[in-house]
Amino acid sequence: MSSAVSNGVSVAVDQNEYLAEGTGTVDAVVTVETGADFVAAEPPPERVEILIIDCSGSMGTAKKFEGARRATLAALDVLPDGTRFAIVQGTSMAKLIYPTDVPSVPADRTTRAEARRHLDKLRPSGGTAMGTWLGLARQLAKKHEGAMVHAILLTDGKNEHEDPATLAAEIQQSEGAFTCDCRGVGTDWRVEELRAIASALHGTVDIVKDPAHLAEDFAAMAQSSMAKAIPELKLRIWTPAGATVHFVKQVAPAIEDLTARRTETGGQVGEYPLGAWGAEERDYHVQVRVEPAAPGREKLAARISVLAGEEVVGQGLVRAVWTTETELSARISRRVAHYTGQAELAQAVQEGLAARQEGDVETATAKLRRAVELAAESGNESTAKLLRGVVDVDEHNGTVRLRSTVEAADEMALNARSTKTKRVRKER
Structure with missing residues (x-):
């Protein structure tokens, strides 16, 4: 394994660099680790938390709406004072229920109490159109230029009141505007629908079977969001002429295929968005196809850089060495x-x-x-x-x-x- 630390970001490359004669597929696991000092050195961005609560008629059963109310308040309780927040009512349309006259308000004793009063007035009714919910969240995010905006989306049902193409379009338009963790309560929602949202918006998806457990989960998601201070990192991959990146996948802490998110930024150079970061570590599986070379020849298969904004904050190298020694080429990186x-x-x-x-x-x-x-x-x-x-x-x-x-x-x-x-x- 080779590793390098630059500006508080470690990039480690684990691979078997030896290839059999005539082959050209290079696999590497790239570990990116951001240190606490690097995160602390970044100027703290404005933070906005958007809580999107399904208020459709089905939420009135099995104490789901009561659990959603408590969960929303639990999330607000863990936000540091001054963190801006907004609460969105989701039915067959989206409505900002608190605040009602501005895009967001800072969390403090007064605004938390006002939010509670607005939540107490809500009654579940209507349908489910998640694309409209994302659309309103995106509009709110655009009102806070330069801020780190995180949303929590809770639903108990399927996206029955808009067509799939509408939801897909809203997801695509929301990429990069905010991050979003999704939760389904009960068992009448579709994992694939929430996974599509969470995947595109660098979030997580999970089921909460019992509404009584929503509050703990909401508080944990809000705290996790507050721990992230880097709005976005990017992975930049350069390959030599004749080589191509076959795929890039995040493989830890969860699998996420980033291949289709590549943006071409120059000759043989592409960038992949990695979402918001705190002090943490993630692993990526990168596969590169290179033109085979003669035995004994070594090539640089890829140069991998980590960017914060346009600054390179970490870098690693993926190599390829051709050999006729089967003992070397047959080894597989653990x-x-x-x-x-x-x-x-x-x-x-x-x-x-x-x-x-x-x-x-x-x-x-x-x-x-x-x-x-x-x-x-x-x-x-x-x-x-x-x-x-x-x-x-x-x-x-x-x-x-x-x-x-x-x-x-x-x-x-x-x-x-x-x-x-x-x-x-x-x-x-």
């Missing part, structure tokens, strides 16, 4: 192998659950059996535990079969959390 397995695990889970929904028992069983194997091999105990809510595993012979009855919440939790990975330690 971390590349681990994260390749984690990506296969997430795919197996999602494909298995989709097949189960379609009634294809044979495919569902095969995919979920493979997921059980991969979870065990990689030590991903969280996913292994979730899988046991959907399949029965015979501990003696390893036989895997679908459960005849599966709790909807267990299936949705496995789906929503399938992209969370177990991190593998860096080799020193």
Whole structure:
């Protein structure tokens, strides 16, 4: 592993740089770590928190609306005084319910009390059109130029009152305007819909089965947002002539394919947005295709830079060395192998659950059996535990079969959390 630290940002590259004669695929895991000193050195940006609460008629059942109210107040309670916030009522349209005359207000004792009074007047009714919710959040974000804007979106249902193309367009227009964590309460919402929002807007998606647990989750999301002080980092990848970047995927703490988000910024140079950062560490799997060279020849396959704004704050190199020695070229980087397995695990889970929904028992069983194997091999105990809510595993012979009855919440939790990975330690 090679690593370099520049301006408080560490970039470490883990790879087997040796390639067999005639081959040209180079894999590397790039670990980006931002230190506390780097984060503290950044001038603190204005912070805005937007709380988007589903107020459709179905929220009036099973104490969901009561839980949403308490959760909204819990999030406001953990915001540092002076943090600006707004509350959006989401139905078949979006409405700013607090404040009502300005885009946001700073959190303090008075505004928190006023927000509580406005929430107490709300009554669930109407439908669900999440695209309109995102559209209003985007309008509010644009009123705070230069601010770090974070939204929490809560729903209990499907996006039934607008067509999918409208939601997709609103998601696309919102990219870069704000980040958004999504939560579904109960089991009548679609994981894929909220995942599409959270993925594009650098957020997380999860299920909260019991409305009583919403407050704790909202408070944790608001605190996590406040811990991020870097509005955005970017990964810039240069490749030599004749080489191309095949894919770039975040692989820890969760899998996120960034390949399609590439922006061309020059000859053989592309940039990938990484979202907002605090003092933290993330891993990326980069695969580059290069033109094979003669045995003994070494090439620089890629130069990877981390940018804050337009300043390069960290850099790492991906190399390729051709050899006729099978012992060298056959080695697989432990971390590349681990994260390749984690990506296969997430795919197996999602494909298995989709097949189960379609009634294809044979495919569902095969995919979920493979997921059980991969979870065990990689030590991903969280996913292994979730899988046991959907399949029965015979501990003696390893036989895997679908459960005849599966709790909807267990299936949705496995789906929503399938992209969370177990991190593998860096080799020193």
